[in-house]
Amino acid sequence: MSVLCDWQIKERCEKRQMIWPFRVNLLNPASLDVVIGTQLMIEVADTEELQRIDISEKTAEDPYQLAPGEFILAETMETMNIPPDLAVQFVLKSSRAREGYQHMLAGWADPGFVGRLTLEIQNVKRHHELPIYPNLKIGQLVFFEMSSIPQHDYAVTGRYNNSLHVMPSVDHIAA
Secondary structure, eight states: OEEOOHHHHHHHHHHHOSEESOOGGGBOSSOEEEEEEEEEEEEETTEEEEEEEEOTTOOSSSOEEEOTTOEEEEEESSEEEOOTTEEEEEEEOHHHHHHTEEEOSOOEEOTTOEEOOEEEEEEOOSSOOEEEOTTOEEEEEEEEEOSSOOSSOHHHHOSSTTBOSOOOOSHHHHO
């Protein structure tokens, strides 16, 4: 496996619409930044089910405030269409980690994945809130070229394929 560089990511995004919308200003030497979308799932006291909320009207000046210790699910604004010869790893931006955001390390997209990533985010600060709003630069995607194309890609095996909004765990739903 090898990691794609900036010009390879750009070429694949422009020609194959691998990531949409593709914004060249979010391109890094070996990754592509992604931003928070408009839907979150949050925990509320009176139910175990996470509740969907729309933050499309939130801004940097008037954000959703992620309380200390609070856990949410968030979506990327970008939609992915991963070709069969690539796999993708989501990595939290180091600036966000230094501010107190944490990601639960579940950001992997197999070959054949189509949709938006759901991110598992927590505020690990003890005393201060963290802002969440659409277009907040939250992480970056690292693209790995596969040594071979898999026999069955995520379009065949994936439970979250074609998810265009933030998704809860389907394991507990199916149980």
